[in-house]
Amino acid sequence: MTPEEIRALEETWLFPTYKRSNLYCAQGDGAYVRDLAGRRYLDFLGGISVNSLGSGHPRIVAALSRQGERLIHCSNLFYHPYQGLLAKRLAQLAGMDRVFFTNSGTEAMEAALKIARAYGNARARGGKTRILSLRNSFHGRTLGALSITTQEKYQAPFRPLIPEVGVVEAFTPQALADAFSDRVCALVLEPVQGEGGVFPLPADFMQAARELCDRHDALLVADEIQCGLGRTGKLFGFEHYGIRPDVITLAKSLAAGYPLGAVLGNARVSGTLGPGDHGTTFGGGPLACRLALEVLAVIEEEGLVAKVKETGDYLLEGLRSLARRHPSIGEVRGLGLMIGVELGDAAKETVKRLLEKGVIANAAHETVLRLLPPFTITRKECDLFLETLDGVLGGIEAEQSPAS
Template identity: 40%
Template sequence: MSDSYTRATFDEVMVPNYNPSEILPERGEGSRVWDQNGNEYVDFAGGIAVSILGHNHPGMVKALKDQADKIWHLSNVFTNKPALELADKLTEATFADKVFFANSGGEANEAAFKLARRYAHDNFGPEKSEILSFSKSFHGRTLFTVCVGGQPKYTEGFEPLPGGILHTEYNNIEAFKELISDKTCAVVMEPIQGEGGIIPADPEFVKQVRELCDKHNALLVFDEVQTGFGRTGDLYAYMGMGVTPDILTTAKSMGGGFPIGAMLTTTKIAASLVPGTHGSTYGGNPLGCAVSLAVLDAINTPEMMTAVKEKSAKIQSGLEAIGEKYGVFSGVRGKGMLLGAVLSDEWKGKARKFLEAGWANGVMCLVAGADVVRFAPAATITEADIEEGLARFDKAISELVS
């Protein structure tokens, strides 16, 4: 073995399901990251909408170190104080009465979909089992969640697939009306489609979906894995939409970089998950919950939510100016610290090139499909880092179009 690892080492020892950059980040501070060669980057990517408080946040570091000196793991044979405190604060802050902890967004969604079917079975019978989702959606990488997601490229080659899952067009209420029925046990939607291209739900569409769910006794499940924990300028996006789900899933920013996820729901619905029906060995572990508590305390303040909205407006206007200057974007959409720059017709299908140009000029961003460049910076990003990141991105685009 060598003491020096490079991108080539990945090809030697890792399963090839990822295609990572040549960059090997070694440390971070706030919204800046340094790689193995000492190169510095402004982080507009946030670990794919995870690092809501940036890197090396002192509150998170302290919470982890303090808990590490106490107890790390217990399993679900026992409960623990950090888990109870986090669940208590989440239920106090949201519509929910009950919480189930997991390790990721995919696990949280798996729990939500199982609960929806179990609840329908208990209350209406086995024939009420259909799950209705939307094209371009993304809900995880387990076989069940990837099938609920509306992107066939993620299910190819994994057949036979779980059945009883239907898809319709996002933001198209007439198409939705044609599919929902008394056989529908749950409707699953993202308030803003993330992997599908940073596509916000139309408020009137969401309102009518809620009404039709009630009419057909179907549960409304909001996947807030990417939009939750303050990323949109509300603790959860549903709070700014005037619609309340029956089940909500959360992860990513919830741990600020530490793996944790959760499913939130009401007492009535939660009653269907009796002992033995579902579980997670690591879900609700003291380390993860202690870190998430620190994130929640830092993010869930009026001042922080106002800052998210103000900084979002600055980033969005900066991206719009770049798009107009170089003719590369047809628009910028999204909310809070989850924005997507939609490529103009000339540049469609080339989002990866923008990613690579950013890396070469010291700024990290993301893609959301082949036609959208995604930005998911920390809520704590400074004005100086916003300006520097936009300047570096501007330089990257100037080189790309030349």
């Protein structure tokens, strides 16, 4: 099919929910994506934090092939070997006690919200149902997750949303304390906000979050869907803060691009869900769980968490060097290979021109260049990205200068 044929089909038959860039993906290889014409693009977006091992990792391809031949799906009415093995592995890695599998991040968050409400109702018989989330958060697009996604552009068309949701408007311990009461059953946060502009939460805020949840008998829910599983240079984002949440949501990179999400809970919530309280047709299927086990094995055996920190530090240093030469760059921030570059109004144009030069990235929160490359990215590939970004920003700044 030609690009024109693909586009015509989508414009005719799909709900127009995406503003796609002019890239027609045909194949992936490591840190690169090829289009229909065979042109290679350096992927610094990683499917939005999904392709942590890059494209076509040989161990993932082999596991996919072997398990695909044996058993792709069986109902959750029955047992298969891999769901329990994966639950045990994730729980042990995160210091949790129980796991529920879903198909996606937003479904994981819906399950977490049900756990929170069930916990609160068991504690106060209906008087402990309030859920807090943070300004600029993003937790998903289904109705419950959307209700705690505090960005007007996502919420506006779908009101009324679920009730009993409050917003913490500033990332300070005092603002958090002001929002809390004994009616709160859960505080939901991203240790590093993704769609909100790649913003690591302040350490004193995270410490206060844990202390206030304990004081008010509320659950601390860490949305690790984008920042978890090694992305920040630690296996989980919350590890940077010396705290541990009560509930964790995972998805995106968990099964290397195959749909899989998970909710992890500690002993406080292990009794909140029983038979019939929640369920899924596809979540935790044999193929998805087999792939996730392989992902975790590759991350451990190839030492990728340490590599993420090392490569992330190198990339951050290069970006801060660029910032000293380019007035269009504001703050450069991030952890590991989850990096944001403040570009103001130039962010979207920068993304467009990078793509024209063969580099994939995107703009988060309208003004921030978001970088989420594979964990396997090399320094040479980082240098290529930095060189390309340097040229793109130089061109934009020259056009915007008074002399031009």
